[in-house]
Amino acid sequence: MNMRRTPNSALELAREAMTPLLTEWIAKPEVQALYILSSSADCPSNPTCFDEESDFDVAVVLDIPLQAAEWRPHLADTCEVIADRIPDWVPRFLFHVPVPWGSMEVNVHQLIYQYECDPRTNWPGEKCDTYLHKAQVLHDRSGSFQQLIHHKAHAARTQLDLERERLANRITWDVREMSLRQARRLGPEAGHYLLNLAVDEVIDCIYAAAGQFIPNRKWKLSQLVSRDFITADQSEILHEAIRCYPASQSDLERRVEALEKFCASVDGFVIGGPEAQQLRSHYQRRLQLRGSRCADPDGAAW
Template sequence: MENLKMQARAAAGDLLKTLKAMPEVQALYVLSSSAVAPRNVTRFSTDSDFDLAVILDVPLKEDEWRPRPTDTYALVRDRLPAWIPEFSFHLPVPWGRMEVNVHQLLFQYEADPRTTWNSDKCDAYGNKGEPLFDREDAFEALVSHKTREQLERLEGETHRLYNRITWDVREIPLRMARRVGVPTGHFVLSGALDEVVDWMYARSGRLLPNMKWKLYSLGALGLISGEQENLLIEAQQCDPLSMVDLERRCEALGEFCQSAGMDLSTGAIAAVRKAYQQANHHLLGDEAAVFATLPSPRLVPFGGPGGSS
């Protein structure tokens, strides 16, 4: 694997050297399985793309920022250097052809506080990125800042996922199977698999990687045991027309959650849902009014007769 990676690096050598020499380049990174980085658990193979990122130093006015980066790029089109390459092309390698993907960023746009990075992007640059060139280490500092921001949001994401899992690991799949058909139940449960995997990363204080590396990295990072991995594989197996198989999948995923320390007892589920609703759906938090039907239908404010206190 390492030999293949070095051969790929050699094949891309002239491209990397050319990009590094361009005066507008703020930073140049190799990414994902192509990168050499201490926290990078991805694996390079003959099926891998060669991912790199070129970060450009292009003047940007404050009022040119737009939520969609492509809209900002259009506004500064006349300031962009003509040498910027296409995103995807191929280079010859000993095993045939290797696809090269050139991710392209404007440093000033990324550094704007209005630009937020998702977990995947933070992981790509913070854990799976190898800087080949970075003027004054400015982009590395930005990556660290964006990563800290994302990690601070992980606690809220952990609570959101735990709340969703209490519904989606069993209750909603079985309910929807009865309401509209068994395939829908299987579809919902497959979504719950992704939620459970994301929860494993979030509760461990780790950035969520790109979808293609999520399952593999759980084991590679030591977040799950071999037995737990088998439970996840069992939960993935699916006969989409079988209600019996849906029950089996629910049991397997529920067993995995319990093995990972998630309490899915009736009392715990009720407490998780109530806490999440109070924090995210109640304008009045834990002081919301309650609806009473006796002696007559009415909303009782918090602390009032018949209300909560």
């Protein structure tokens, strides 16, 4: 009988399989930094866990001269401009290596240090979360990339409050009003679909309200409990809201009530009543060119 290996032993075997490649890449003169990411990383703050279903994530950061005028909003477009400077040894993003349980997918996240340093290159929250909490340093010349990680994360944190406000506003619409409205228009399946989006918004809002970057979607549900953002009892209520029979209108209404119950259990969450109207009005001022000094249809000031 083929017994599954424990997560720790699986990671050890995966790292053994990757060691020749990692050692080879570290020795390349163009490599500014080399990091192991996500569940493959061995670091104390990593809430993910490697197993035989995991792929192996590596970040290769290259030191390639880049002029300011060669920067483009998308890295792929920049790479076209400087294609003759990118080393021939740089691998595909995705390939496979043999491991004792079969074949393991390897993902090589390829970055150009000078491109990432440019102030026009913004890091999304998920990228910040990965490099802050799910990254193991194998090589980092002078610690420069580690410094850049913290600089980019500091800049991205300034957007967290704005994202929290956006999500809090959406929740007042999507948990009940929009989900049931679309069900009346297009049938229960459309309502369930919108409610699924509302569940995602609620989860994201919990992270943003806690001042945390929203993690990769594979892990953010399970980490709500493991990182103590919600209790086990709250998790049970949330799972009731997630459970779904898409063709059933009555099940949609059950899910709406379950998600409302969950939101009511989370400190600071507003989903209905005068407080929701106040929250909506506050958010809508951000969408108005004159803020709170807009005219109403009769020409009076609000």
